[in-house]
Amino acid sequence: MKTEVLIIGGGLAGSAAAIGLARAGRQVTLLERDPQARHKVCGEFLSLEALKYLEEMGVGVAEAGGVAIRAVRLAWGSTFKAAELPFRAMSLTRRRLDELLLGCAEQAGARVMRGCQVESLLHRDAVPGAGPLDSSTAPWRAIVSDAAPIETQAAFLATGKHDLRGRARPQGSRPGMVAFKMYWRLSPAQAAALEGHVEIMLYRGGYAGLQMVEEGAANLCSVVAQTELQRLGGRWESLLAAMQKECSLLRQRLEGARALLAHPLAVAPIPYGFVRECGLAPSQGVWALGDQAVVIPSFTGDGMSIALHSGRLAAQMYLRGETPERFQKRLSHETSGQMALATMVSRGLAWRPVRGLFTAAVELRPATLGVVARRTRIAAAFMQV
Numbered sequence: 001m002k003t004e005v006l007i008i009g010g011g012l013a014g015s016a017a018a019i020g021l022a023r024a025g026r027q028v029t030l031l032e033r034d035p036q037a038r039h040k041v042c043g044e045f046l047s048l049e050a051l052k053y054l055e056e057m058g059v060g061v062a063e064a065g066g067v068a069i070r071a072v073r074l075a076w077g078s079t080f081k082a083a084e085l086p087f088r089a090m091s092l093t094r095r096r097l098d099e100l101l102l103g104c105a106e107q108a109g110a111r112v113m114r115g116c117q118v119e120s121l122l123h124r125d126a127v128p129g130a131g132p133l134d135s136s137t138a139p140w141r142a143i144v145s146d147a148a149p150i151e152t153q154a155a156f157l158a159t160g161k162h163d164l165r166g167r168a169r170p171q172g173s174r175p176g177m178v179a180f181k182m183y184w185r186l187s188p189a190q191a192a193a194l195e196g197h198v199e200i201m202l203y204r205g206g207y208a209g210l211q212m213v214e215e216g217a218a219n220l221c222s223v224v225a226q227t228e229l230q231r232l233g234g235r236w237e238s239l240l241a242a243m244q245k246e247c248s249l250l251r252q253r254l255e256g257a258r259a260l261l262a263h264p265l266a267v268a269p270i271p272y273g274f275v276r277e278c279g280l281a282p283s284q285g286v287w288a289l290g291d292q293a294v295v296i297p298s299f300t301g302d303g304m305s306i307a308l309h310s311g312r313l314a315a316q317m318y319l320r321g322e323t324p325e326r327f328q329k330r331l332s333h334e335t336s337g338q339m340a341l342a343t344m345v346s347r348g349l350a351w352r353p354v355r356g357l358f359t360a361a362v363e364l365r366p367a368t369l370g371v372v373a374r375r376t377r378i379a380a381a382f383m384q385v
């Protein structure tokens with residue numbers, strides 16, 4: 001089978017690129033390994049920028065049951081401080097959001113193939129016996145499990161946290177973190193207290209985000225240093241107990257709560273701080289999107305809007321005849337300010353001496369929370385929505 005553009009991965013970045021290219025009339029095939037959208041490790045906090053991109057693509061988050069978030073609470077020890085968010089925000093489960101985006105891509109004319117896992121992506125020059133490259137042949141070949149290979153003119157890599165064989169990302173500048181996610185049914189009183197807020201809870205070696213999502217569930221998504229998890233015996237149950245012992249707001253929220261998944265979802269290692277740039281981690285002729293291009297620390301950065309932004313930008317630059325190398329350079333430039341601040345805040349939240357300074361600043365001036373939230377978003381100048 002042949003296609004003009006092959007997109008590997010049907011998360012936010014892959015779908016955004018597919019929508020942009022298909023709407024411009026290009027022949028696009030998107031391969032997604034999961035037969036249907038599933039829960040993913042993600043805090044599911046949608047910033048204003050992400051909401052704008054989604055609206056532009058035709059996804060109505062409110063219509064899909066998304067929950068409005070107006071304020072942020074930072075909780076540590078036995079105290080917490082709150083501030084209004086300086087922008088509109090919402091939450092929606094990834095299972096629902098990813099499904100909606102894939103539907104939009106299909107509607108726009110992209111061929112979406114579910115349950116198709118790409119094993120590897122080879123350049124024709126690297127395929128033994130494939131012969132020299134000429135302009136009439138597709139330079140890329142994707143090897144797909146249980147299906148025939150696919151030849152393509154251009155390859156977009158949007159596999160998120162999962163690296164393709166031979167294309168592993170180096171660890172980022174903030175490595176060594178593990179993430180967990182669990183949905184809870186909170187008691188009515190605690191659900192009412194959480195309503196409209198995202199709560200960031202601090203504990204030794206990491207922090208967690210808690211917020212309501214659709215259908216009355218609450219998403220608790222946490223990150224912790226691998227060393228701290230090891231100290232706790234490597235078990236989620238011990239981590240959860242330690243988190244509650246250190247943060248009384250979390251203990252309060254989970255009183256009488258029921259876990260909605262049999263086991264938490266987990267992901268490790270996460271190459272936080274990774275940025276694909278020419279020279280450092282060259283794109284090798286592939287358009288790398290979303291987490292394959294930039295992995296920003298969770299809760300202090302805006303991963304979903306970067307993923308949507310990268311897919312949209314890649315589609316625009318491809319349509320203008322630009323190269324993947326130029327795209328990668330531009331994306332890393334546009335996200336570098338956000339990455340620097342998000343990495344600094346993430347380090348500070350997890351490291352006791354700096355955490356003390358940060359919480360003292362928030363205690364003195366809770367509006368600091370809103371300022372940090374605003375500064376760790378994609379700059380309006382780069383958005384063009």
Ligand SMILES: Cc1cc2nc3c(=O)[nH]c(=O)nc-3n(C[C@H](O)[C@H](O)[C@H](O)COP(=O)(O)OP(=O)(O)OC[C@H]3O[C@@H](n4cnc5c(N)ncnc54)[C@H](O)[C@@H]3O)c2cc1C
Pocket residue numbers: 008009010011012013014031032033034040041042043044045046047050116117118119158159160161162164179180221222223267270289290291292298299301302303304305307
């Ligand atoms: C703990 C944590 C909390 C977070 N919280 C937030 C938050 O609250 N707000 C926010 O904005 N961001 C958050 N993020 C970041 C956000 O989740 C990611 O940046 C975003 O999901 C990246 O989108 P993506 O499209 O690159 O990858 P993904 O959404 O992971 O999609 C990749 C897709 O590719 C598919 N795939 C993988 N391998 C293959 C293959 N070989 N063949 C075919 N398909 C394949 C996968 O099945 C998947 O559907 C968080 C991240 C973490 C780790």
